[in-house]
Amino acid sequence: MEKYMFLFLGGDTSHLSPEKQQAHMEKWFEWVEKLKNEQRYVAGEALMPGGKTVAGAKKVVTDGPYAESKELVGGFFVILAKDIDEATMIAKDCPDYVLDGIVEVREVIKFD
Amino acid sequence: MHDSQVNQLIDHLFRHEAGKMAAVLTRLLGFHSLELAEDIVQDTLLKAVSTWKIKGVPENPPAWLYTVAKRKAIDAIRKHQLQAQHNQQIHQGLRSEWTLSSTVDDFFTKEEIEDSQLRMIFACCHPAIPYESQIALTLKTLCGLSIAEIASSFLTSQEVINKRLYRAREKIREARIVLEAPALAALPGRLEAVLHVLYLLFNEGYNSSHPDQLIRHDLCEEAIRLCVLLTRNPTTDTPDARALLALLCFQASREDARTRPDGSIVLLKDQDRSQWNTALIERGKYYLETSTSDGAPSTYHIEAAIAGSHSRARTFEETDWKSIAMLYNLLYQMKPGPIVALNRAIAFGYSESPTAGLNALRKITGLNDHYLYHAAMGDFHALNGNESEAFHCYQSAEQRAVSPVQKKLLAMKQFELSSRVRG
Numbered sequence: 001m002e003k004y005m006f007l008f009l010g011g012d013t014s015h016l017s018p019e020k021q022q023a024h025m026e027k028w029f030e031w032v033e034k035l036k037n038e039q040r041y042v043a044g045e046a047l048m049p050g051g052k053t054v055a056g057a058k059k060v061v062t063d064g065p066y067a068e069s070k071e072l073v074g075g076f077f078v079i080l081a082k083d084i085d086e087a088t089m090i091a092k093d094c095p096d097y098v099l100d101g102i103v104e105v106r107e108v109i110k111f112d
Numbered sequence: 113m114h115d116s117q118v119n120q121l122i123d124h125l126f127r128h129e130a131g132k133m134a135a136v137l138t139r140l141l142g143f144h145s146l147e148l149a150e151d152i153v154q155d156t157l158l159k160a161v162s163t164w165k166i167k168g169v170p171e172n173p174p175a176w177l178y179t180v181a182k183r184k185a186i187d188a189i190r191k192h193q194l195q196a197q198h199n200q201q202i203h204q205g206l207r208s209e210w211t212l213s214s215t216v217d218d219f220f221t222k223e224e225i226e227d228s229q230l231r232m233i234f235a236c237c238h239p240a241i242p243y244e245s246q247i248a249l250t251l252k253t254l255c256g257l258s259i260a261e262i263a264s265s266f267l268t269s270q271e272v273i274n275k276r277l278y279r280a281r282e283k284i285r286e287a288r289i290v291l292e293a294p295a296l297a298a299l300p301g302r303l304e305a306v307l308h309v310l311y312l313l314f315n316e317g318y319n320s321s322h323p324d325q326l327i328r329h330d331l332c333e334e335a336i337r338l339c340v341l342l343t344r345n346p347t348t349d350t351p352d353a354r355a356l357l358a359l360l361c362f363q364a365s366r367e368d369a370r371t372r373p374d375g376s377i378v379l380l381k382d383q384d385r386s387q388w389n390t391a392l393i394e395r396g397k398y399y400l401e402t403s404t405s406d407g408a409p410s411t412y413h414i415e416a417a418i419a420g421s422h423s424r425a426r427t428f429e430e431t432d433w434k435s436i437a438m439l440y441n442l443l444y445q446m447k448p449g450p451i452v453a454l455n456r457a458i459a460f461g462y463s464e465s466p467t468a469g470l471n472a473l474r475k476i477t478g479l480n481d482h483y484l485y486h487a488a489m490g491d492f493h494a495l496n497g498n499e500s501e502a503f504h505c506y507q508s509a510e511q512r513a514v515s516p517v518q519k520k521l522l523a524m525k526q527f528e529l530s531s532r533v534r535g
Contacts, residue, residue: 008166013158013161014154014158017127017256017257017258017259018126018127018129018130018157018256019124019126019127019256019258020258021126021157021158021161022121022124022125022126022127024161024165025121025160025161025164025165026121028164028165028166029121029165029168029169032166032168044166044167045166045167046162046163046165046166046167049162074162074166075162075165075166077166
């Protein structure tokens with residue numbers, strides 16, 4: 001099994017009612033539960049919106065990584081999968097696609 | 113990560129807490145800061161969604177939400193240096209950095225939250241805002257109903273409700289309306305709208321527009337709880353408030369008998385009446401008996417009398433349809449509308465004859481899109497032994513029903529009819 005990282009972009013729920021927001025979140029709980037039951041789940045973190053960007057030789061500091069919430073990375077998972085195809089299949093279970101969410105699937109490089 | 117806590121989030125937690133937080137925050141920040149309070153609630157829930165979906169549910173979800181909301185409120189107070197147009201005592205506490213946190217903390221105690229909700233409902237029912245906008249605003253902000261749910265309770269579209277909400281907010285801004293808990297003397301003037309809010313809140317719970325749920329007990333309980341609070345305060349303990357509470361108790365007494373464990377509907381005719389909650393029926397009777405006044409009865413009085421009459425009948429056959437039809441006549445004079453007309457026609461049909469019922473139903477206009485209208489037509493055709501007409505009506509009803517449980521019931525009716533014809 002190899003490690004893969006899922007980067008979650010977008011998936012904005014701000015237009016939903018509290019009831020719908022909760023319902024959407026519960027779909028995530030089911031997904032995480034499934035990943036844990038299959039012993040694929042390794043780690044996950046949620047990221048605050050906003051932040052700072054440092055760039056260039058002059059180390060220019062700007063506010064926020066991106067302006068568009070569509071492109072904002074909201075968090076990530078590290079999961080186990082046989083290969084990139086299997087990891088991609090698993091990523092298709094992410095509940096955020098209905099909210100125009102995007103999942104980037106990246107293999108974690110093994111250092112040996 | 114709390115592996116075992118997955119899926120353990122209380123149903124409707126967000127909806128409940130959104131209303132509570134909005135109420136507390138508006139009281140804290142001043143009633144003129146309704147929009148700021150709504151933004152803080154929105155931000156708090158968004159933060160919960162983005163964190164919990166990845167990290168799981170925290171130990172104490174409401175406490176987590178309150179902590180975030182408190183922090184955001186303190187930030188807002190610092191940033192806006194909110195001018196205290198409100199309570200002097202609150203202002204004192206908020207002015208100094210030293211006491212800011214503890215004053216904010218004080219607002220998130222259980223008692224204060226409960227108090228704030230009712231107070232805010234009265235505040236939102238401000239007479240300068242158009243009546244229907246007051247009610248839409250209150251249901252949205254304080255009861256946490258979605259636009260779709262509010263639209264369904266008013267039998268109208270979501271655009272109409274959006275417009276009403278927009279108008280309410282515009283009015284608050286333009287006329288610089290200060291939403292604040294009215295003085296004692298002004299409470300009775302706003303009570304009518306407040307009772308209407310509780311009535312609609314209960315109805316949404318009792319006949320949920322949610323596709324997968326017929327009854328949402330939490331909404332019914334909430335409406336009853338708030339109505340009980342009204343009857344405990346001498347200023348708001350009016351005959352109308354008691355009549356509404358009586359109605360809610362009678363309706364709620366049938367909640368358990370109205371659905372099967374699989375969620376399907378049991379019609380009044382087929383309900384196991386021993387499952388009716390007698391304690392609630394007794395409470396209903398008590399409130400109705402003590403709701404008399406010298407003034408004219410309200411629609412709540414009439415509706416409570418109808419619901420009370422049903423709960424007196426030990427069997428469906430014993431139902432006193434003559435009185436019920438008469439009460440619906442009265443109700444129709446006070447509140448003419450297609451749904452009351454529909455119920456009146458049904459009661460009339462049971463007290464006179466199925467043909468009389470059909471004739472009364474045919475006179476109603478504006479309900480062609482409503483499944484209950486076609487279902488009622490079907491019932492009377494079936495009683496008249498006119499199976500093919502009945503079958504046709506149930507089909508039309510099924511096409512127009514919203515929730516799967518309603519559709520299932522109508523499909524069952526068609527099935528029963530066809531086996532009757534064959535058998």
